[in-house]
Amino acid sequence: xxxxxxxxxxxxxxxxxxxxxxxxxxxxxxxxxxxxxxxxxxxxxxxxxxxxxxxxxxxxxxxxxxxxxxxxxxxxxxxxxxxxxxxxxxxxxxxxxxxxxxxxxxxxxxxxxxxxxxxxxxxxxxxxxxxxxxxxxxxxxxxxxxxxxxxxxxxxxxxxxxxxxxxxxxxxxxxxxxxxxxxxxxxx
Numbered sequence: 591x592x593x594x595x596x597x598x599x600x601x602x603x604x605x606x607x608x609x610x611x612x613x614x615x616x617x618x619x620x621x622x623x624x625x626x627x628x629x630x631x632x633x634x635x636x637x638x639x640x641x642x643x644x645x646x647x648x649x650x651x652x653x654x655x656x657x658x659x660x661x662x663x664x665x666x667x668x669x670x671x672x673x674x675x676x677x678x679x680x681x682x683x684x685x686x687x688x689x690x691x692x693x694x695x696x697x698x699x700x701x702x703x704x705x706x707x708x709x710x711x712x713x714x715x716x717x718x719x720x721x722x723x724x725x726x727x728x729x730x731x732x733x734x735x736x737x738x739x740x741x742x743x744x745x746x747x748x749x750x751x752x753x754x755x756x757x758x759x760x761x762x763x764x765x766x767x768x769x770x771x772x773x774x775x776x777x778x
Contacts, residue, residue, distance in 0.1 A: 599669045609659040611649035615669050616678060619645050622665030623716060623728055627737070628654045637738040639689055640728075642716060646670070646681040662728060688715075696740055704739040705749050709759065713768045722760060723769040730764065 600620065603609055609617055609624065619641055626638040626647055638654060640662075641647050647659050650672075670678060691711060698704045709726065717724035732746045739746075750766075753759045760767040 598671075598674075601667055601669065603661045603665045603667070605661055605664050607661045607665075609647070609661065609665070609667060611657055611659060613649055614672050616646045616648040616650060616675060617659070617667040618670055618678065618681065619643055619647065620666040620668055622661060622663040624659050624661050624665055625734070626652070627658050627660060628656055635737045636740070637692075637734065639685075639692055640712065640715065640738075641685075641688075644681060645688075646678055646685060650675075651682070651685055662730070692738070696738070701739065701741050701745060702749050702752070704741070705735065705746065706753065706758065708735065708739055709753075709766060709768060717768070720767065723767045723771075726766045726768070728765070730766075 601609075603622075621643060623640065623642045624647060625640045627635050628638060629635045638652065638657075639647075649657055675682075692708075695704055695707045695711060698707060712726045712728060712730075713724040716728045717726050719725075731743075732750070733743045736743045736746045750759065750761065754761055757769060757771060760769055
């Protein structure tokens with residue numbers, strides 16, 4: 591963290607809490623994982639992004655309304671006022687790049703490919719290596735995955751079962767492991 595950001599207000603939010611969007615603040619994530627969401631006129635949610643340590647989130651980065659920041663884990667954030675945003679150039683650029691990556695995933699034609707690419711992206715961003723592959727250490731529900739790739743919870747459940755049967759993933763509790771042998775399985 592740059593010296594200018596050291597003495598700023600920090601706040602802690604519990605899992606499933608909402609971080610208040612403010613027009614004059616960006617939130618720099620020090621610990622934990624959040625997702626940004628919106629919803630349409632009938633209440634169907636859409637995930638705008640998943641954000642972790644060193645990422646920045648906040649209403650000023652989005653022109654989407656409504657806009658919420660949901661804590662997927664316990665989260666510690668630093669409130670960065672407008673006068674110090676120039677210290678956040680790198681995290682803001684990364685924010686835009688991650689939005690584009692997710693947009694690319696969501697626009698894949700086949701839903702199974704969307705899901706597999708989303709899981710791969712999540713593994714790269716939030717995963718940790720284990721003996722069998724990469725554990726996506728993030729408690730995501732089937733509904734949250736569906737909201738990210740624009741499909742239904744039922745479809746995500748069916749596709750996860752198929753991916754598990756073909757040996758691409760392994761599910762333990764609410765976590766997913768991308769198996770190391772998935773590259774051989776895909777080319778077979």
